[in-house]
Amino acid sequence: xxxxxxxxxxxxxxxxxxxxxxxxxxxxxxxxxxxxxxxxxxxxxxxxxxxxxxxxxxxxxxxxxxxxxxxxxxxxxxxxxxxxxxxxxxxxxxxxxxxxxxxxxxxxxxxxxxxxxxxxxxxxxxxxxxxxxxxxxxxxxxxxxxxxxxxxxxx
Amino acid sequence: xxxxxxxxxxxxxxxxxxxxxxxxxxxxxxxxxxxxxxxxxxxxxxxxxxxxxxxxxxxxxxxxxxxxxxxxxxxxxxxxxxxxxxxxxxxxxxxxxxxxxxxxxxxxxxxxxxxxxxxxxxxxxxxxxxxxxxxxxxxxxxxxxxxxxxxxxxxxxxxxxxxxxxxxxxxxxxxxxxxxxxxxxxxxxxxxxxxxxxxxxxxxxxxxxxxxxxxxxxxxxxxxxxxxxxxxxxxxxxxxxxxxxxxxxxxxxxxxxxxxxxxxxxxxx
Ligand SMILES: Cc1cc2nc3c(=O)[nH]c(=O)nc-3n(C[C@H](O)[C@H](O)[C@H](O)COP(=O)(O)OP(=O)(O)OC[C@H]3O[C@@H](n4cnc5c(N)ncnc54)[C@H](O)[C@@H]3O)c2cc1C
Ligand code: FES
Ligand code: FES
Numbered sequence: 001x002x003x004x005x006x007x008x009x010x011x012x013x014x015x016x017x018x019x020x021x022x023x024x025x026x027x028x029x030x031x032x033x034x035x036x037x038x039x040x041x042x043x044x045x046x047x048x049x050x051x052x053x054x055x056x057x058x059x060x061x062x063x064x065x066x067x068x069x070x071x072x073x074x075x076x077x078x079x080x081x082x083x084x085x086x087x088x089x090x091x092x093x094x095x096x097x098x099x100x101x102x103x104x105x106x107x108x109x110x111x112x113x114x115x116x117x118x119x120x121x122x123x124x125x126x127x128x129x130x131x132x133x134x135x136x137x138x139x140x141x142x143x144x145x146x147x148x149x150x151x152x153x154x155x
Numbered sequence: 156x157x158x159x160x161x162x163x164x165x166x167x168x169x170x171x172x173x174x175x176x177x178x179x180x181x182x183x184x185x186x187x188x189x190x191x192x193x194x195x196x197x198x199x200x201x202x203x204x205x206x207x208x209x210x211x212x213x214x215x216x217x218x219x220x221x222x223x224x225x226x227x228x229x230x231x232x233x234x235x236x237x238x239x240x241x242x243x244x245x246x247x248x249x250x251x252x253x254x255x256x257x258x259x260x261x262x263x264x265x266x267x268x269x270x271x272x273x274x275x276x277x278x279x280x281x282x283x284x285x286x287x288x289x290x291x292x293x294x295x296x297x298x299x300x301x302x303x304x305x306x307x308x309x310x311x312x313x314x315x316x317x318x319x320x321x322x323x324x325x326x327x328x329x330x331x332x333x334x335x336x337x338x339x340x341x342x343x344x345x346x347x348x349x350x351x352x353x354x355x356x357x358x359x360x361x362x363x364x365x366x367x368x369x370x371x372x373x374x375x376x377x378x379x380x381x382x383x384x385x386x387x388x389x390x391x392x393x394x395x396x397x398x399x400x401x402x403x404x405x406x407x408x409x410x411x412x413x414x415x416x417x418x419x420x421x422x423x424x
Contacts, residue, residue, distance in 0.1 A: 019206070020157060020160055022157070041197070062189065062193075063189065065163040066210070130258040131258025131261065133344070
C-alpha cells in the first residue's frame with residue numbers, strides 16, 4: 001500500500017491505495033465518483049476521460065500513484081450551484097447523447113479541448129474528440145453541441 | 156484489467172532514478188507516460204516488480220535550442236512537442252508527427268523518450284527522429300552516452316539502451332528550411348500507422364516496414380544521384396521486411412511504402 005495525495009474536484013484527499021490501482025478505479029471505488037465510465041479498458045474509447053491538471057487523459061491508463069500531487073477533475077466537478085456546466089447544457093440542447101454511456105468522457109474531452117482552443121472549427125472538434133467513441137449518436141450532434149458551447153462563450 | 160502487483164517509486168532527479176533502478180535490480184522498469192507500458196501490464200504481457208517513475212523529473216522536461224541543435228527532454232509529452240514553437244520552426248516534421256500520435260488524451264500522457272525507448276516499429280516519433288538524423292542522450296551508472304539515432308534501434312522493440320540506463324534527451328538538427336513530408340496511413344481513429352513515411356532533407360524513414368523503424372536507403376540514394384521522385388519512390392520498399400497482420404499483408408505494405416514515399420516527397424518540395 002502507498003499513500004496518494006490527490007485533489008479531486010477541488011478537494012484535497014489523502015488515501016492509502018495499492019500501487020497498481022488505476023485512476024479510474026480510484027475515482028469510482030475510493031472516491032465514490034461514478035460518472036467516469038470504463039468502456040474498453042484499452043485506452044481507445046475515451047469514456048474514462050478526466051482532466052489531470054486541466055489536460056484530458058484516459059483514466060484507465062493512469063495510475064492513481066502517478067496522479068499523486070496533482071489535480072483531477074471529473075464530470076461531477078463541473079457541477080455548478082446555478083445548474084449545468086455550459087458544455088453539459090449544450091449536450092442537452094443539441095441532443096448530443098442517446099444512451100449516455102460515452103457522455104461523461106465526451107464532455108470532459110470537450111471541456112479540455114475548449115480550454116486549449118476556445119472556438120474550434122467543425123474539423124477541429126472532430127479531431128479534438130478523436131479519442132472518444134460514441135456508439136449511438138453518429139457524432140453530428142456531439143460536434144454541434146461542442147460548437148454551441150464554444151460560441152456561447154462560457155465554456 | 157488490473158496489472159500484477161508492483162511497487163511504485165517516483166524519481167526526483169536523473170541521479171535518483173539511476174540509483175532507484177540499480178537498487179531495484181532486474182525486475183525494475185522505467186515508467187514515463189505509461190501509455191505503452193501500462194497497457195502491456197494490464198494485459199500481463201509485462202509484470203515488473205518495481206516501476207521507477209521518471210515523468211516528473213524537472214530536468215527531463217522542455218525544449219531548448221543551441222548551436223543549430225534542438226534538445227528535447229525525454230519526458231516532454233507528445234502534446235508539448237507538437238505545440239513547441241522551437242520544434243515547429245526548427246524541426247517541423249517532428250512537431251507534425253507528434254501531433255498525429257494517437258489522440259489528444261494519449262498525447263497529453265505519452266512522452267518522446269518513452270516512444271523512442273519503446274521502439275515500436277509502427278510508431279510515429281521514431282521514424283520522425285530517424286528521418287531528421289537525430290540522436291539521444293542516455294545516462295547510466297557508467298555515465299552519459301550520446302547515441303546517433305541510426306545506431307539506436309536494435310531489433311523488434313529493442314534499443315541500444317542498457318539495463319538501468321535512462322534516456323534523458325532527444326536531439327534533432329534545427330533546420331527551419333529543410334523540405335519535409337510525413338505520410339501516415341491508418342484506417343481507424345487513434346491508431347498506429349499501417350505504414351508511415353517520414354522524409355526530411357533527403358533522408359527517408361519508414362514505419363511498420365520491418366522489425367525496427369528503417370531508412371529507405373535505395374530511394375535516398377536514387378534521390379542523391381538525381382533521380383526524380385517517381386523513380387526514387389519506386390524503390391522505397393527495397394531491403395525492407397514488412398509483416399502481415401489484420402490490417403495489411405506484406406505485399407500491400409510494400410505498395411503503400413512506395414505510394415506514401417512518393418506523396419511524402421511531393422509534399423516535401
Ligand atoms: C490507444 C493507443 C494509441 C496509440 N497510438 C499511437 C500512434 O498512433 N503513434 C505512436 O507513435 N504511438 C502511439 N501510441 C503509443 C504512445 O505514443 C506511447 O505514449 C509511447 O509509445 C510510449 O511513451 P510513454 O511515455 O507512454 O512510455 P511508457 O509507456 O511509460 O514506457 C514505454 C517503454 O519505454 C521505457 N521508457 C520510458 N521512458 C524511458 C526513459 N526516459 N528512459 C529509458 N526507458 C524509458 C519504459 O521502461 C517502457 O519499456 C499509442 C498508445 C495507445 C495506448
Ligand atoms: S475505458 Fe479508458 S479509454 Fe476506454
Ligand atoms: S450516447 Fe451512447 S455511446 Fe454515445
